[in-house]
Amino acid sequence: MKTFQIEGINKAEFMELLKLTFYDFIPQIKKELQSDEEELLNIKDTCRLLNKTRATIYNYIKKEIKPFDKPLRRGGSIYFKKSEILCYQENN
Numbered sequence: 779m780k781t782f783q784i785e786g787i788n789k790a791e792f793m794e795l796l797k798l799t800f801y802d803f804i805p806q807i808k809k810e811l812q813s814d815e816e817e818l819l820n821i822k823d824t825c826r827l828l829n830k831t832r833a834t835i836y837n838y839i840k841k842e843i844k845p846f847d848k849p850l851r852r853g854g855s856i857y858f859k860k861s862e863i864l865c866y867q868e869n870n
Contacts, residue, residue, distance in 0.1 A: 818850065818857040828867060 784792060825832055838846035845862035 817860040819860050819863055821856055824858055824863055827863060 787795070819827065821832055821835055824830075824835055828835075835846065839849055839856070845858060845866050850857040850859070
């Protein structure tokens, strides 16, 4: 592993600089990674699309109501396949 030294900045300041620098790119990177996959909706977008509250969506998950019975979990977040949510919306 290579190491390098930047004068005038400590490790915490460097880490904060990296975070601030790359923070704006994270959503773009996520979007590009998902472009080859089916579009996913997070809880907030699912609530907005279905005009339901977060509590309702979490109750659907708990009661295993399709398509909420098998949410995708990535990095502590919950996602649903947009196509399945749209199908649910059409049928309810």
